Amino acid sequence: MDTGKQFNTDVLAALETEHLLTFSEVIVAGGLARTESRGAHYRTDYPKRDDESWIKHTMAHKAEDGKPVLSYKSVNIDWEKYPPQERKY
Amino acid sequence: MSDTQKTASVRIQRFNPEKDHKPHFQEFTVSYTRDMTLLDALHEIKSHQDGTLTYRRSCRHAICGSCAMNVNGINMLVCNTPIKEHINRKGMVTIKPLPYLPIIKDLVVDRTKFWEQYMRVKPWLIPSPEVPEKEYRISTEEVEALNKAETCIMCGACYSACTVVGTSENYIGPHALLKSFLRVLDPRDAGAAERLEEVGTHEGAYRCHTIFNCIDACPKKLDPTKAIETLRNLAQKRLAFEDAKKKRLTTITKAVE
Numbered sequence: 001m002d003t004g005k006q007f008n009t010d011v012l013a014a015l016e017t018e019h020l021l022t023f024s025e026v027i028v029a030g031g032l033a034r035t036e037s038r039g040a041h042y043r044t045d046y047p048k049r050d051d052e053s054w055i056k057h058t059m060a061h062k063a064e065d066g067k068p069v070l071s072y073k074s075v076n077i078d079w080e081k082y083p084p085q086e087r088k089y
Numbered sequence: 090m091s092d093t094q095k096t097a098s099v100r101i102q103r104f105n106p107e108k109d110h111k112p113h114f115q116e117f118t119v120s121y122t123r124d125m126t127l128l129d130a131l132h133e134i135k136s137h138q139d140g141t142l143t144y145r146r147s148c149r150h151a152i153c154g155s156c157a158m159n160v161n162g163i164n165m166l167v168c169n170t171p172i173k174e175h176i177n178r179k180g181m182v183t184i185k186p187l188p189y190l191p192i193i194k195d196l197v198v199d200r201t202k203f204w205e206q207y208m209r210v211k212p213w214l215i216p217s218p219e220v221p222e223k224e225y226r227i228s229t230e231e232v233e234a235l236n237k238a239e240t241c242i243m244c245g246a247c248y249s250a251c252t253v254v255g256t257s258e259n260y261i262g263p264h265a266l267l268k269s270f271l272r273v274l275d276p277r278d279a280g281a282a283e284r285l286e287e288v289g290t291h292e293g294a295y296r297c298h299t300i301f302n303c304i305d306a307c308p309k310k311l312d313p314t315k316a317i318e319t320l321r322n323l324a325q326k327r328l329a330f331e332d333a334k335k336k337r338l339t340t341i342t343k344a345v346e
Contacts, residue, residue: 002141006106007194009135009143 022062029068030058039087049086094120097176099130101142102185104192112192114183115139119172127167127175127184128156131196144196151308154244158196159185164246164306187249203245206262210269210288215280217335225276226337238271238316240309247303247313253296260296261288263303263313269293270316273323281323282331289324297321 002010036050037043056072063069077084099119104112117134128146135142144167147153151169158167160175161183175182190198227235247263248254254262261269269288272278288294294317303313323330 002143004105004107004141004194007143007197010140 026060026068029070030060033070034058051084051086055084094122096120096180097130097172098179098181099134099172100181100183101131101134101196102183103142103195105141106194116181121172123171123173125172127158127160127170127172127182130172130182131167131184142196143194152242154242157187157244157246157249157308159188159249164188164250166244166246166308169308187245189249189251189255190245198245198249200245202258203248203262203264206248206260206265207243207268209261210265210272211280211284212265212268212272214272214275214278215283217277217279219335227276231274231276235271235274237311238267241267241311242309244308246306246308247311250302250306252300252302253298257292257296259292261293263297263317266294266297266320267311267313267316270320273320276334276337279331279335281334282327285320285324285327285330288320289327294318294320294324 002008031041031043034041034054035043035046036054037047038049038054055075055077057075059071059073060068061071096118097120099117100114101117102112103109103115117138119130119133121130128149131142131144131146135144144158145155146168147155149168151166154166156167157164160167160170161177164187167184172182184196186192186196186198190200190203193199241264243264245264247267251260251263253260266288269284273281273284278284297314297317299314299318301314304311307313
């Protein structure tokens with residue numbers, strides 16, 4: 001293991017792994033909460049896209065116990081010019 | 090097709106800035122199969138033998154340009170080079186950092202100068218104030234010539250193979266001159282004369298001694314020497330060339346002479 005202070009790629013790898021783990025938790029929590037299918041997010045229990053309840057960004061922050069806490073933010077959409085529609089192909 | 094394991098000794102130039110005064114070599118024994126790359130060997134050493142071994146790498150398929158190193162005296166990307174191709178008769182392969190560049194640690198070099206020279210040629214597009222009514226036209230030959238510059242991944246193999254870079258500090262270098270060539274010939278770019286003035290100096294195209302090391306070193310099989318030659322020719326007539334390009338925007342039927 002590299003314990004040096006200069007160009008320590010071991011530290012870099014450790015930090016990256018920590019981030020990967022943190023964000024996997026966020027992705028899983030966000031995915032479980034999102035009870036629909038949209039693009040690459042596909043659920044067999046909710047195979048349909050649900051624009052009524054799910055046109056929103058998932059936000060997440062870390063609670064004191066380290067678990068991700070979810071909140072939502074509205075999406076900027078030009079409803080006149082580009083109304084959202086389901087992709088079919 | 091045999092996939093038997095053999096062993097190679099990988100001789101790596103080490104330098105720890107916190108302890109060493111100068112670089113030294115260290116040998117590692119690695120068992121390899123026919124599809125193992127040099128980068129795999131480095132990974133193998135870092136993961137299982139010595140975690141302090143330091144090198145840059147990222148994409149592992151020759152597109153990020155991080156892992157250019159000097160293997161048995163030749164600059165190459167270690168990620169797309171099978172180790173078996175470079176093991177000598179004694180079963181050894183030598184890996185060193187890119188020559189001529191200051192070493193930061195082990196196989197990592199300081200690329201500050203490389204990027205400074207790159208920025209010097211204004212690698213971005215200088216758009217023309219007049220835009221053609223439809224699309225910018227370009228000939229097939231031009232596309233081919235430009236393609237040969239556009240696929241550059243900025244790995245630094247050519248830069249560090251160039252003896253002129255090694256001896257004259259302010260030489261712009263093959264990587265940046267190739268980029269300049271790309272912009273000069275780009276039909277959308279309006280800064281040809283300005284660019285040619287910057288590269289048509291004793292620190293630019295005229296400093297090149299046509300040693301062709303850059304061509305040999307390039308992992309993407311590009312031709313910086315030819316690009317530099319073109320820049321040299323165009324630098325002589327940079328204003329006329331820019332005019333010709335401008336004219337061409339409105340009346341394109343033929344390629345720029």
